[in-house]
Amino acid sequence: MKTLLVDDHGLFREGLAMLITQGFAQLQLLQAGDLAEALDQLQAHPDTELLLLDLALPDSSGASGLRRLREHAPQLKIVVLSADDAPDTVLAAIDAGAAGFIPKTARSGLMQQALRTVLAGGVYLPPAVLLAPRAGVDSDAADADAVAGLTPRQTDVLRLLIEGKPNKLICRELELSESTVKTHLASIFRRLGASSRTQAVVAAARLGLQLGPAASPPG
Numbered sequence: 001m002k003t004l005l006v007d008d009h010g011l012f013r014e015g016l017a018m019l020i021t022q023g024f025a026q027l028q029l030l031q032a033g034d035l036a037e038a039l040d041q042l043q044a045h046p047d048t049e050l051l052l053l054d055l056a057l058p059d060s061s062g063a064s065g066l067r068r069l070r071e072h073a074p075q076l077k078i079v080v081l082s083a084d085d086a087p088d089t090v091l092a093a094i095d096a097g098a099a100g101f102i103p104k105t106a107r108s109g110l111m112q113q114a115l116r117t118v119l120a121g122g123v124y125l126p127p128a129v130l131l132a133p134r135a136g137v138d139s140d141a142a143d144a145d146a147v148a149g150l151t152p153r154q155t156d157v158l159r160l161l162i163e164g165k166p167n168k169l170i171c172r173e174l175e176l177s178e179s180t181v182k183t184h185l186a187s188i189f190r191r192l193g194a195s196s197r198t199q200a201v202v203a204a205a206r207l208g209l210q211l212g213p214a215a216s217p218p219g
Contacts, residue, residue, distance in 0.1 A: 097164035
């Protein structure tokens with residue numbers, strides 16, 4: 001799996017690159033120091049599947065760079081790396097299409113655990129977000145039994161939702177109509193006790209969901 005690490009702090013980037021290459025032999029790691037270089041790398045390597053993104057770059061800040069990357073490569077799974085792990089920052093990143101959020105202050109062991117969660121199809125969020133009532137998720141409604149009741153196709157939709165995919169791309173990948181995807185999302189939200197895509201992702205992270213590849217037959 002080709003992975004692009006985007007961070008303008010050379011020492012942090014090199015240290016994380018070493019951690020990744022030592023712990024995840026299946027990843028082919030590319031690097032970029034700013035958004036422009038990241039876009040060039042994606043142009044040269046369109047088969048890149050995972051992108052690790054610092055929110056504070058010389059040529060972008062906040063979720064704006066994340067949105068530009070999603071527009072350029074909507075198939076990408078993007079995980080944010082940031083020193084600012086305030087709940088509002090984390091939720092804004094998820095709302096912009098991030099598939100996870102790893103604080104830069106995390107120790108190496110936690111960093112590896114978070115990356116393993118993402119690579120296994122899950123979503124990693126800082127504990128402060130998972131425990132915060134302001135995230136807006138009804139934790140009593142979002143339980144493992146409810147999620148176990150999802151149909152295979154609803155599970156596929158949830159997997160792509162966790163990856164930050166927009167509805168149009170979910171439709172394309174699963175060969176479903178937009179109305180069918182919206183129906184599946186409504187069922188998913190209801191079972192997770194959520195009322196938005198961001199809340200659903202937070203609920204999935206709270207439950208530690210790790211979803212495998214899509215089921216083969218469309219429907």
